[in-house]
Amino acid sequence: METKKELKYLTGMVLIFGLIFFLPIGSERFMTAIHATLDLSKWYAQEHVILCLLPAFFIAGVIAVFISQGSVIRYFGANANKWLSYSVASVSGAILAVCSCTILPLFTSIYKRGAGLGPAVAFLYSGPAISILSIILTWSILGTEMGIARMVGAILFSVVIGLLMAFIYRKEEKAKQEEQMNFEAPPAKRPMSQTMFHFFTLVLILVAANWGAPASGDTSSGWFYLFSYKWYITGLLGLLLAWSLIRILKIKWQWVLLGVVATTLSAILANHFISNPKMVPMVPVIVAIAALSLVTLFDRNDEENREWTLSAWGFAKQIMPLLAIGVVTAGFLLGSTHDNIALPGVVPNEWIEWAVGGNSLFSNFFASFTGAFMYFATLTEVPIVQGLLASGMGKGPALALLLAGPSLSLPNMLVIRGVMGTKKTLIYVTLVVIMATISGLVYGML
Numbered sequence: 291m292e293t294k295k296e297l298k299y300l301t302g303m304v305l306i307f308g309l310i311f312f313l314p315i316g317s318e319r320f321m322t323a324i325h326a327t328l329d330l331s332k333w334y335a336q337e338h339v340i341l342c343l344l345p346a347f348f349i350a351g352v353i354a355v356f357i358s359q360g361s362v363i364r365y366f367g368a369n370a371n372k373w374l375s376y377s378v379a380s381v382s383g384a385i386l387a388v389c390s391c392t393i394l395p396l397f398t399s400i401y402k403r404g405a406g407l408g409p410a411v412a413f414l415y416s417g418p419a420i421s422i423l424s425i426i427l428t429w430s431i432l433g434t435e436m437g438i439a440r441m442v443g444a445i446l447f448s449v450v451i452g453l454l455m456a457f458i459y460r461k462e463e464k465a466k467q468e469e470q471m472n473f474e475a476p477p478a479k480r481p482m483s484q485t486m487f488h489f490f491t492l493v494l495i496l497v498a499a500n501w502g503a504p505a506s507g508d509t510s511s512g513w514f515y516l517f518s519y520k521w522y523i524t525g526l527l528g529l530l531l532a533w534s535l536i537r538i539l540k541i542k543w544q545w546v547l548l549g550v551v552a553t554t555l556s557a558i559l560a561n562h563f564i565s566n567p568k569m570v571p572m573v574p575v576i577v578a579i580a581a582l583s584l585v586t587l588f589d590r591n592d593e594e595n596r597e598w599t600l601s602a603w604g605f606a607k608q609i610m611p612l613l614a615i616g617v618v619t620a621g622f623l624l625g626s627t628h629d630n631i632a633l634p635g636v637v638p639n640e641w642i643e644w645a646v647g648g649n650s651l652f653s654n655f656f657a658s659f660t661g662a663f664m665y666f667a668t669l670t671e672v673p674i675v676q677g678l679l680a681s682g683m684g685k686g687p688a689l690a691l692l693l694a695g696p697s698l699s700l701p702n703m704l705v706i707r708g709v710m711g712t713k714k715t716l717i718y719v720t721l722v723v724i725m726a727t728i729s730g731l732v733y734g735m736l
Contacts, residue, residue: 342500546585553578557571
């Protein structure tokens with residue numbers, strides 16, 4: 291037994307040594323892929339974690355702590371009205387406007403609180419796929435046909451994939467139905483309307499903080515006018531959250547006021563001393579999250595307030611390491627594309643462009659399969675597809691990429707596997723790829 295253990299240790303050492311010894315640092319493609327990995331990781335940390343994931347963890351915490359299990363089971367449970375549960379799940383993305391990674395803590399919350407597999411999976415797919423902003427951007431840049439095809443396809447996908455997952459695991463779902471049949475939820479601590487107010491205030495903060503500039507670049511439009519005030523809007527929503535902390539969660543107003551003052555001062559100082567405009571809003575957001583964490587963790591009036599932040603931290607511990615591994619792997623293999631930067635990974639972009647030309651079964655499958663493993667931040671899939679179309683990509687594969695890419699990614703898959711298990715994750719990914727392939731093939735023939 292001891293010899294076997296030592297052999298494993300020796301094998302590990304030899305493999306690590308060999309990997310380092312034979313590193314192809316003289317290869318330009320390898321070094322560019324390393325650069326792309328670091329670039330994507332840095333961009334992800336700066337642009338996505340603070341403004342997207344951290345608020346999402348707190349939203350997931352609201353579901354896990356403040357929204358009663360009875361409410362989740364009522365609307366998403368195995369015995370819930372199918373029309374209601376799938377309708378709500380399939381259009382949720384229109385409200386949330388999140389990416390394939392930001393949806394994960396929200397999906398994990400409702401799934402662990404007793405949601406049926408079908409509605410939970412429909413929610414998982416629709417969250418990143420049916421953002422109103424992404425549909426409008428697709429419509430304006432890629433054309434009306436593509437915009438309608440993406441919107442209809444994404445809504446139908448979420449329902450069909452959810453129903454198929456529920457059918458495949460019908461025995462498991464039947465057992466869950468029987469388990470929830472006699473479930474008696476304890477009385478809610480506060481009216482559902484108050485909890486929903488608190489929940490949607492956080493959702494609106496998430497949406498406002500990640501509001502992107504109009505793709506057209508038209509500075510005279512009303513949309514751009516509203517966008518120019520996005521941080522003022524976010525600040526007003528933050529004050530609404532402060533009111534909610536005092537009025538609904540019953541946290542001492544003195545503590546909340548200190549948090550508001552600290553956040554305001556940090557915003558003023560950041561605007562004065564930080565030259566990079568993209569980094570300026572990061573400071574008050576971090577201060578606001580730190581203040582929110584402190585006032586809830588040290589609140590002694592209601593244990594649920596402390597549990598809220600601890601629950602958000604639990605989601606962060608579960609999800610962040612897997613996302614980090616996924617982002618690094620995706621950057622090394624497929625490169626980094628954002629903000630007019632295009633750094634190739636070890637897989638040449640020419641191979642991808644060659645493989646997705648025309649409208650063959652292979653080109654649609656390849657677009658779906660590749661898109662499923664790539665990481666797309668919210669709205670970035672549209673300019674990427676625009677560039678690929680200009681390089682000869684077929685319209686069918688373009689739609690396949692739009693239907694598979696935003697809702698899946700390698701980081702996303704790693705986390706889903708930890709929640710649903712390997713088999714369910716493989717079936718879910720396979721269903722998305724197959725349906726995206728068929729949709730692209732049909733659309734390309736029209």
